[in-house]
Amino acid sequence: MRMQGHGSCRHRGFGGGEGGSRWGHGRGMGGGRRGRMFEQGALRLVILRMLSEKPRHGYEIIKAIEEGFGGGYAPSPGIVYPTLTLLEELGYATVAAEEGGKKLYAITPEGGAHLADNHQQAEAAFARINEARAAFGGGPPAPVLRAMENLRMAGRMRLQRGDLSGEAINTIVEALDEAARKIEKS
Numbered sequence: 001m002r003m004q005g006h007g008s009c010r011h012r013g014f015g016g017g018e019g020g021s022r023w024g025h026g027r028g029m030g031g032g033r034r035g036r037m038f039e040q041g042a043l044r045l046v047i048l049r050m051l052s053e054k055p056r057h058g059y060e061i062i063k064a065i066e067e068g069f070g071g072g073y074a075p076s077p078g079i080v081y082p083t084l085t086l087l088e089e090l091g092y093a094t095v096a097a098e099e100g101g102k103k104l105y106a107i108t109p110e111g112g113a114h115l116a117d118n119h120q121q122a123e124a125a126f127a128r129i130n131e132a133r134a135a136f137g138g139g140p141p142a143p144v145l146r147a148m149e150n151l152r153m154a155g156r157m158r159l160q161r162g163d164l165s166g167e168a169i170n171t172i173v174e175a176l177d178e179a180a181r182k183i184e185k186s
Contacts, residue, residue, distance in 0.1 A: 044092075047087065057102050057103065058080050070132070072132060091108055155176075158172065
């Protein structure tokens with residue numbers, strides 16, 4: 001199955017960071033080749049279809065796509081939010097409300113017409129999502145994957161900052177070892 005296209009993404013638990021995965025490009029799981037999950041324009045259609053169901057915040061869209069993939073993939077905020085802005089600029093989506101700095105996006109009549117005109121492409125994108133969910137076997141629970149990703153990113157960001165004193169190193173090691181012990185016991 002080949003899944004390429006729109007922007008960067010996070011593949012969870014299948015050997016890649018931003019934009020990378022061992023899954024995709026027609027090679028099933030285990031290929032090692034970097035790729036993208038959506039063909040050109042497919043993410044826009046996926047988002048429009050989700051907005052046609054109900055207005056949503058960007059974070060809700062990310063989580064819904066992640067759940068659609070059974071936790072094996074989540075689009076990065078760095079691709080979802082610019083896509084929402086593009087849909088707004090194209091007149092396909094509008095900000096229905098803004099609460100606490102969060103924009104609630106809704107589909108416009110023009111967006112509905114565009115979605116209808118591209119119905120087959122949208123259905124093909126959702127078929128690929130369903131195939132991926134089946135390939136991932138439902139995968140680990142999405143909240144566990146999210147928490148693991150948060151821990152990985154926190155560690156990476158702290159290491160990139162540098163200037164680790166002996167005390168800071170010990171604190172980090174103790175926290176990681178404690179988390180490992182708790183996970184093993186659960």
